[in-house]
Amino acid sequence: MKSYREVINELDSFTNFENIGFGGITEEFNLDKLRQVLKRIGNPERGYRVIHIAGTKGKGSICSFVSSILNEAGMRTGLFLSPHIITPRERIQAGGEIISESDFAEIFNYLMEYLEQPARSKYTFFEIYTLIAFIHFSRKKADFAVLEVGMGGRLDATNAARGEFCGISPISYDHTQVLGKSLRSIAGEKSAIIKPGAYCVSSLQRPAAARVIKKRCSNVNAELVSVGKDLKYQINDLSETGSKFDLYTREDHYKNCQTRLPGIFQVSNAVTALGICEKVLSGRSSRKSILKKGVKNAFIPGRMEVLLKKPYFVADGAQNADSALNLKNSIEQVFKYDRLILLLGMSRDKDIKGVCRHLAPFADEIVLTRAEGSRAADPNVIRGYVKNKQVKVTDDVTGGVREAFDLAGKKDLILATGSFFVVAEARRMVLGGSSTS
Numbered sequence: 001m002k003s004y005r006e007v008i009n010e011l012d013s014f015t016n017f018e019n020i021g022f023g024g025i026t027e028e029f030n031l032d033k034l035r036q037v038l039k040r041i042g043n044p045e046r047g048y049r050v051i052h053i054a055g056t057k058g059k060g061s062i063c064s065f066v067s068s069i070l071n072e073a074g075m076r077t078g079l080f081l082s083p084h085i086i087t088p089r090e091r092i093q094a095g096g097e098i099i100s101e102s103d104f105a106e107i108f109n110y111l112m113e114y115l116e117q118p119a120r121s122k123y124t125f126f127e128i129y130t131l132i133a134f135i136h137f138s139r140k141k142a143d144f145a146v147l148e149v150g151m152g153g154r155l156d157a158t159n160a161a162r163g164e165f166c167g168i169s170p171i172s173y174d175h176t177q178v179l180g181k182s183l184r185s186i187a188g189e190k191s192a193i194i195k196p197g198a199y200c201v202s203s204l205q206r207p208a209a210a211r212v213i214k215k216r217c218s219n220v221n222a223e224l225v226s227v228g229k230d231l232k233y234q235i236n237d238l239s240e241t242g243s244k245f246d247l248y249t250r251e252d253h254y255k256n257c258q259t260r261l262p263g264i265f266q267v268s269n270a271v272t273a274l275g276i277c278e279k280v281l282s283g284r285s286s287r288k289s290i291l292k293k294g295v296k297n298a299f300i301p302g303r304m305e306v307l308l309k310k311p312y313f314v315a316d317g318a319q320n321a322d323s324a325l326n327l328k329n330s331i332e333q334v335f336k337y338d339r340l341i342l343l344l345g346m347s348r349d350k351d352i353k354g355v356c357r358h359l360a361p362f363a364d365e366i367v368l369t370r371a372e373g374s375r376a377a378d379p380n381v382i383r384g385y386v387k388n389k390q391v392k393v394t395d396d397v398t399g400g401v402r403e404a405f406d407l408a409g410k411k412d413l414i415l416a417t418g419s420f421f422v423v424a425e426a427r428r429m430v431l432g433g434s435s436t437s
Helices: 004-011 031-040 059-072 101-112 125-139 183-191 207-219 264-280 287-297 321-334 352-359 379-383 397-407 420-431
Strands: 049-054 077-080 092-094 144-148 165-168 199-202 223-226 232-239 242-248 253-259 305-308 312-315 340-344 365-368 391-393 413-417
Touching (some): 004 125, 059 077, 059 287, 092 125, 125 144, 253 287, 340 352, 352 379, 413 420
Parallel strands (some): 049 165, 199 223
16 A cells, blocks of 8 residues: 555656646546546545536635535535645645545555556546545535536546536636637637536626527526626725625625635635525525625635735736736735735746736836746746846746845735746745645
8 A cells, every 4th residue: 555655756657737738638638537437436426516616717716715605504515626735635625624645545545446557647647636536525425525627627527527506717718729719619618517407607707708608508408697797796895814895696685795815806706606605505594694704714825815024925826817917906906015026937838928918017026937847937938028127037936036035125015926836836935834745
């Protein structure tokens, strides 16, 4: 039996598109092989109800809000997220607790008996994590599993489960080499998680994406609830400790809701989660109190997270143009500071030009860096998209963080962004801690 450390080392040998990037649809994207494995082990994913979240940005936050609400309601809740920021085990949580090293290792060893061999050439890193999550939630006797899609939706490993409820976060351009270059094609891939008869809540969408989602729901007889139409909200306060807002749904109104995740975009994410959970908890006499407490208690690292003050050190995983614009707008509205030092590193397959277009003019000083791994873009390449600014280039995130602190005064703000890999490394350096515990 392999130990947890041996399991992690073995998993690192599996194909991991999070590290190498997606080159297009390949034979690795195959749900049939996962369904066969699940059948051999007794279909653990059928032992609980599933809430499935797809989209381009905000889906991890929506999942965290949903999970927090269900935990507040006393549900046994599984949560599957990606990527991880602190430890790979945080991807798989049950009842608000990350999977233990012993449970992770035991399930992996058990699972290997049912996989085609050699497993590392038949399955991907993400597929194995998904299967471990399905088994863990079953063993923990979960009432619900909240699943975040890794990439796309139609062929994503999480789509091997049947989502009774689903959410679609804002759709924009990402993974275009796999999902297509139009919003219509991207939305088609993501909305494929909407199963026949499901209850779907869609965040605010661009018209092209909204039409695809609406058509999918109509085709499979799913009920569609839309933020902005069926779920209307008013923001009352934005601060570095979170936001306050009122929500009006087709069934009720919720005054003085609060999040402890700062940023305008987190209010929209919270509203999407509330729309899902209002339906899930239909008929509960204490529903309103549960919904509000659950939203208030939700937390997920690396989403406009304040790591330090004096100077502010804010970390956010914005990695495409829309996310960068939302981040810029939220920073401007939430924080008061003298100068902004941008610590930016990105993956090669992301929209470097779009992110730089929004964030570079916004910064007073720019430090470019690169995270570990072959997928990271050369900071000198990123530099080519930064116009009319003085730029410092560092070889790694450790050097980038040090350079940013050298540039920052106590009343300034350092913003580390562009990649969850950069955020994870910057976070460990600022707060301390291990990446593999």
